[in-house]
Amino acid sequence: AQKVTQAQTEISVVEKEDVTLDCVYETRDTTYYLFWYKQPPSGELVFLIRRNSFDEQNEISGRYSWNFQKSTSSFNFTITASQVVDSAVYFCALSEAREGGGADGLTFGKGTHLIIQP
Amino acid sequence: NAGVTQTPKFRILKIGQSMTLQCTQDMNHNYMYWYRQDPGMGLKLIYYSVGAGITDKGEVPNGYNVSRSTTEDFPLRLELAAPSQTSVYFCASRHRSRGNSPLHFGNGTRLTVT
Numbered sequence: 001a002q003k004v005t006q007a008q009t010e011i012s013v014v015e016k017e018d019v020t021l022d023c024v025y026e027t028r029d030t031t032y033y034l035f036w037y038k039q040p041p042s043g044e045l046v047f048l049i050r051r052n053s054f055d056e057q058n059e060i061s062g063r064y065s066w067n068f069q070k071s072t073s074s075f076n077f078t079i080t081a082s083q084v085v086d087s088a089v090y091f092c093a094l095s096e097a098r099e100g101g102g103a104d105g106l107t108f109g110k111g112t113h114l115i116i117q118p
Numbered sequence: 119n120a121g122v123t124q125t126p127k128f129r130i131l132k133i134g135q136s137m138t139l140q141c142t143q144d145m146n147h148n149y150m151y152w153y154r155q156d157p158g159m160g161l162k163l164i165y166y167s168v169g170a171g172i173t174d175k176g177e178v179p180n181g182y183n184v185s186r187s188t189t190e191d192f193p194l195r196l197e198l199a200a201p202s203q204t205s206v207y208f209c210a211s212r213h214r215s216r217g218n219s220p221l222h223f224g225n226g227t228r229l230t231v232t
Binding site for chain 1: 149151153158159160161162163166176206208210218219220221222223225226
């Protein structure tokens with residue numbers, strides 16, 4: 001069975017600090033996909049990134065970066081120079097790769113509530 | 119592009135009432151999903167569908183029913199509302215692909231059962 005653990009329930013930092021959100025996953029599959037979603041206070045879910053299990057390169061997009069380490073089953077998310085607009089709940093999710101693309105959806109972690117104080 | 123549209127945005131039900139949460143997508147996605155989100159619990163899958171006429175149970179299907187008569191629509195039915203069904207409900211869709219394309223979510227329906 002798949003499992004995603006986001007041990008940090010809530011993180012509070014002051015604006016401009018760097019912050020890392022942890023994600024640890026469990027799966028018996030050798031091929032799988034990992035995702036991060038952002039849920040701002042307005043409530044919608046916004047897709048941030050997808051990473052497949054064969055690609056362990058880190059990715060950077062502006063102030064966002066992701067560190068995928070298969071050896072530790074982790075897919076951590078770092079925000080550099082945080083801003084108040086980054087305040088949101090962030091979800092890590094896992095999907096197994098199957099014929100047809102994993103029809104049964106994503107397994108989500110419980111989310112990390114990130115608070116950026118001005 | 120509208121994407122995934124959910125209606126209503128808010129609803130208050132009395133115990134035992136029934137209602138249908140509507141979901142429609144205009145992206146011609148094969149796969150559609152219903153999730154519920156409870157505070158501090160992440161999202162849990164209720165039902166999903168891989169195409170018109172095909173539905174299957176997710177992790178928490180009890181108390182709900184779905185149908186998929188068209189590619190575009192995937193309504194969620196609550197027959198006898200219970201307080202435990204107070205939650206935020208999200209509909210999502212995605213394209214069928216080997217690469218596990220990301221889910222596109224609607225804006226959610228906040229349901230309160232009292």
